[in-house]
Amino acid sequence: MLSHGGEEDWALKIDAIMDCCNDVCLAGKTQIQGLSPCMKGKRLSEATLTLRTPCQELDDICYENNWSLPTYHVSPSDGGFLADVTIKGVDFECSAGSSLLSNPREARESAATQMIAKLQSMAGQTQ
Template sequence: MTEVTNSSCFGDGDQSITNRKKLREALLRQCKELDLICHGAHWILPRYTVLPSVSDGMYHASVRLRCLDFDMSLTGGLRPTPYEAKCSAAANMILELHKKAEEQEE
């Protein structure tokens, strides 16, 4: 996935490209972060299912996390590669785990 920004049309093109790269890199680390969360909590590692979208060539992923206390399954957004789709699902799972932790603290 390549994006080109013309700075004369969109203002500071270098800044927007840099921000997109940082966001993409952060999202790609979500799979590793979810694995670390599971490892630290002594949970079974998450299971991913990645499927291609027939209509547009993108990929869709879901992630399932099963523990003694809960069983959650979430999906990610459509992404151009299987790995990015997997990381999108992992990012959604991490958000839900944070929400679950906040609920338990209350």
């Protein structure tokens, strides 16, 4: 059982420990370009930099605008793959193609990226 003086001593010790931890974290921020050693996270080399694929983004664009979902056609060509994507809106139909890529998924994502850029360009011309 702690005496009344002992409880005050514990409170002071806890405050001192918290201050020390805060000092360590603050010192680490200046040493590691804003990253505290108290922070738990991934290194840049391990980071997930994109959460959505271009195909998912294009699906979202079509869904949000009540357009038909994209239709993809992927085919082998010269040791790689080519992909085309087509979408239909209320007043347009648009197609875009990929460059030659080493696998079908990359070709499909390339076509979606081209389509997104084309839609942005078309939308900019009408404004």
